[in-house]
Amino acid sequence: MTVLEQPGSSRNTSSLAGPPPSWRPRTDPAPLLPDQEPYRLLGTDAAARLDSGLLTRLYTQLVRGRRYNAQATALTRQGRLAVYPSSTGQEACEIAAALALEERDWLFPSYRDTLAAVARGLDPVQALTLLRGDWHSGYDPHEHRIAPLCTPLATQLPHAVGLAHAARLMGDEVVALAMVGDGGTSEGDFHEALNFAALWQAPVVFLVQNNGFAISVPLAKQTAAPSLAHKAVGYGMPGRLVDGNDAPAMYEVLTEAVQRARRGGGPTLVEAVTYRIEAHTNADDATRYRSAAEVETWRAHDPIALLERELAARELLTDAFVGDTKESAEQLAADLRERMNADPELDPMDLFTHVFAEQTSQLRAQAAQLRAELDAEAAGHTEDAVGAGGFAEEARP
Amino acid sequence: MTTTVPATARKPATMAQALTRAMRDAMADDPSVHVMGEDVGTLGGVFRVTDGLAKEFGEDRCTDTALAEAGILGTAVGMAMYGLRPVVEMQFDAFAYPAFEQLISHVAKMRNRTRGALTMPLTIRVPYGGGIGGVEHHSDSSEAYYLATAGLQVVTPATVEDAYGLLRAAIASDDPVVFLEPKRLYWSKADWSPDAPTEVAPLGRAAVRRRGSSATLITYGPSLPVCMEAAEAARSEGWDLEVVDLRSLMPFDDDTVCASVRRTGRAVVVHESNGFGGPGGEIAARITERCFHHLEAPVLRVAGFDIPYAPPMLERHHLPGVDRILDTVARLQWESDRTDGGGE
Numbered sequence: 184m185t186v187l188e189q190p191g192s193s194r195n196t197s198s199l200a201g202p203p204p205s206w207r208p209r210t211d212p213a214p215l216l217p218d219q220e221p222y223r224l225l226g227t228d229a230a231a232r233l234d235s236g237l238l239t240r241l242y243t244q245l246v247r248g249r250r251y252n253a254q255a256t257a258l259t260r261q262g263r264l265a266v267y268p269s270s271t272g273q274e275a276c277e278i279a280a281a282l283a284l285e286e287r288d289w290l291f292p293s294y295r296d297t298l299a300a301v302a303r304g305l306d307p308v309q310a311l312t313l314l315r316g317d318w319h320s321g322y323d324p325h326e327h328r329i330a331p332l333c334t335p336l337a338t339q340l341p342h343a344v345g346l347a348h349a350a351r352l353m354g355d356e357v358v359a360l361a362m363v364g365d366g367g368t369s370e371g372d373f374h375e376a377l378n379f380a381a382l383w384q385a386p387v388v389f390l391v392q393n394n395g396f397a398i399s400v401p402l403a404k405q406t407a408a409p410s411l412a413h414k415a416v417g418y419g420m421p422g423r424l425v426d427g428n429d430a431p432a433m434y435e436v437l438t439e440a441v442q443r444a445r446r447g448g449g450p451t452l453v454e455a456v457t458y459r460i461e462a463h464t465n466a467d468d469a470t471r472y473r474s475a476a477e478v479e480t481w482r483a484h485d486p487i488a489l490l491e492r493e494l495a496a497r498e499l500l501t502d503a504f505v506g507d508t509k510e511s512a513e514q515l516a517a518d519l520r521e522r523m524n525a526d527p528e529l530d531p532m533d534l535f536t537h538v539f540a541e542q543t544s545q546l547r548a549q550a551a552q553l554r555a556e557l558d559a560e561a562a563g564h565t566e567d568a569v570g571a572g573g574f575a576e577e578a579r580p
Numbered sequence: 581m582t583t584t585v586p587a588t589a590r591k592p593a594t595m596a597q598a599l600t601r602a603m604r605d606a607m608a609d610d611p612s613v614h615v616m617g618e619d620v621g622t623l624g625g626v627f628r629v630t631d632g633l634a635k636e637f638g639e640d641r642c643t644d645t646a647l648a649e650a651g652i653l654g655t656a657v658g659m660a661m662y663g664l665r666p667v668v669e670m671q672f673d674a675f676a677y678p679a680f681e682q683l684i685s686h687v688a689k690m691r692n693r694t695r696g697a698l699t700m701p702l703t704i705r706v707p708y709g710g711g712i713g714g715v716e717h718h719s720d721s722s723e724a725y726y727l728a729t730a731g732l733q734v735v736t737p738a739t740v741e742d743a744y745g746l747l748r749a750a751i752a753s754d755d756p757v758v759f760l761e762p763k764r765l766y767w768s769k770a771d772w773s774p775d776a777p778t779e780v781a782p783l784g785r786a787a788v789r790r791r792g793s794s795a796t797l798i799t800y801g802p803s804l805p806v807c808m809e810a811a812e813a814a815r816s817e818g819w820d821l822e823v824v825d826l827r828s829l830m831p832f833d834d835d836t837v838c839a840s841v842r843r844t845g846r847a848v849v850v851h852e853s854n855g856f857g858g859p860g861g862e863i864a865a866r867i868t869e870r871c872f873h874h875l876e877a878p879v880l881r882v883a884g885f886d887i888p889y890a891p892p893m894l895e896r897h898h899l900p901g902v903d904r905i906l907d908t909v910a911r912l913q914w915e916s917d918r919t920d921g922g923g924e
């Protein structure tokens with residue numbers, strides 16, 4: 184039953200008014216619509232045109248990334264990291280995001296995207312400062328043009344739009360690539376960011392890593408849209424659907440989107456279809472919401488294994504190459520292990536250092552109080568500090 | 581509504597279990613009670629506080645929502661307008677902020693705007709505070725933001741019994757309640773009988789947790805156990821401290837607080853939240869206004885520093901601890917020599 188056939192609705196066809204006079208479609212949605220199936224290169228005929236150098240480069244980075252994930256996860260078990268959201272299984276998205284950008288571009292990662300930041304050049308230990316808990320973020324974003332790893336979901340997306348817009352206003356050909364999870368696409372900030380980006384034709388690429396779950400909630404409870412890439416169309420930008428475990432496909436689609444943005448072609452929304460192999464974090468119990476069998480089917484679609492097949496077919500998977508790659512990954516892990524096993528040098532007085540550009544009298548007084556407490560603690564007789572806590576004079580009666 | 585429970589039926593229960601039980605009982609008693617939020621269904625919440633509710637009452641009554649705090653609270657407003665009693669979970673303190681527009685502009689003001697025609701019998705559960713080693717955005721003490729908004733009740737349990745009693749009361753309230761759950765106390769235990777749960781605690785009444793004569797510690801939520809420990813430690817210094825647990829910051833129990841301070845003559849307010857602009861300032865002002873002639877010393881505060889929440893490895897320096905409380909208690913003596921001995 185259509186609306187017009189419903190009881191009470193008029194059957195008089197003369198009431199079927201046309202569109203209001205000023206109405207016209209603003210954009211033809213067809214070119215914006217994503218493919219029906221995730222775009223793939225590996226295992227298709229199109230893989231033949233891929234450059235071997237690119238494939239080996241991607242492979243080395245994927246293997247290093249996986250090793251990094253495993254090492255960081257091990258560090259949580261030893262209590263060296265407060266928490267680690269592993270991207271095992273999603274390495275192709277992480278690496279492609281980093282490699283698709285030029286040096287002048289900016290990356291806006293979420294808390295799961297440590298690997299993208301490391302692949303872009305961030306020191307592997309600095310990338311974990313936040314998760315170790317010695318400081319929030321803690322690296323200089325300007326050094327590699329990486330915004331702080333963002334914990335509140337989707338809140339970094341409007342930042343990416345603003346930065347890219349500002350760069351364009353200032354005449355710089357800078358692109359921002361912002362990463363978000365499937366769950367994050369439900370937040371208001373995601374929608375507002377897309378709308379601004381499309382309205383301003385900002386040079387931004389939104390990369391959604393659809394890894395199946397937002398903690399325990401599956402995609403089916405997150406969206407009723409045909410795909411997350413479809414969300415782009417409503418805002419007036421193209422949506423691309425890609426196999427997120429196909430590293431060259433990811434690289435190609437993101438590179439295209441970055442170049443289009445750089446040329447003034449506006450934003451793109453890319454949905455990478457992938458899977459979170461590990462639990463949400465080491466603190467999560469994934470058996471409560473998904474089956475081992477489901478995880479196994481995704482293990483069979485592993486990004487490293489997929490790429491290995493192509494490399495083997497080209498006879499590039501030589502013992503020497505595999506050995507070198509493995510060694511480079513082991514070195515990364517050993518370096519990470521060693522440096523993370525050294526206790527970080529922390530100065531509690533730093534708590535007051537970066538609150539304001541100019542210290543307030545209140546914070547000076549509080550810093551003096553903490554200094555006195557620390558001195559007393561060091562001297563081993565806390566009692567002597569009683570009453571001498573360095574309170575500001577004005578606090579005295 | 582007190583039920584006497586034979587001692588044998590009482591066994592250790594955690595605060596998290598008491599909260600679950602409160603929601604379960606409320607849902608069983610009243611079909612209009614609905615629980616909703618991120619991961620509250622299949623997973624039972626990231627702290628397992630809603631564990632089993634979806635199984636027992638179905639997904640329509642305990643719903644895994646999309647990941648959108650403004651959407652969760654905004655739809656809850658509509659549900660409440662149509663007669664339901666939503667119990668909303670915000671996953672962590674700092675992740676409730678996207679919902680503030682709904683909270684401040686609508687939840688807090690609906691009764692007022694409609695001259696009482698529309699009410700908001702909503703409970704918004706927020707795990708809050710530090711002490712669990714969480715990375716940034718997982719340890720905020722957000723109570724001052726809620727307190728600054730007229731029209732919201734702000735409640736925070738510190739004991740297992742109160743977790744049950746206050747949450748039942750919050751859900752039963754016809755006005756919105758921001759129910760702050762001290763996450764570091766989720767696993768604290770007490771002998772409690774989940775089979776014959778205790779009373780529905782009235783909102784707006786403080787509890788004297790420890791009787792004392794030389795000064796009053798006024799506190800709530802995560803700082804209560806710290807204050808109790810400090811009160812014990814202070815005995816050796818000759819201080820006999822009274823400890824008042826506010827339980828509800830709004831409505832505020834002026835009577836209990838003032839009666840205590842008038843008895844002891846001295847007061848220290850203790851909380852994790854920033855001191856500047858924090859709840860302690862309001863509490864100290866009220867005490868000064870009402871008890872000025874009984875005070876032997878200015879009302880002092882022990883609060884978190886005025887810094888963005890400390891990273892986990894440094895949070896022990898930020899959080900009010902026993903030593904900082906004792907240092908402050910000692911300063912109460914500067915104003916007048918105490919006659920009952922002790923002190924420094």
Ligand SMILES: Cc1ncc(C[n+]2csc(CCOP(=O)(O)OP(=O)(O)O)c2C)c(N)n1
Pocket residue numbers: 295334335336363364365366367368394396397398459463618647649671675678
């Ligand atoms: C605004 C906000 N709400 C809630 C959370 C708590 N939280 C952290 S991760 C997460 C799930 C995110 O899922 P998704 O966006 O799919 O990313 P994934 O973790 O799968 O990479 C939630 C609910 C948060 N970080 N920020």
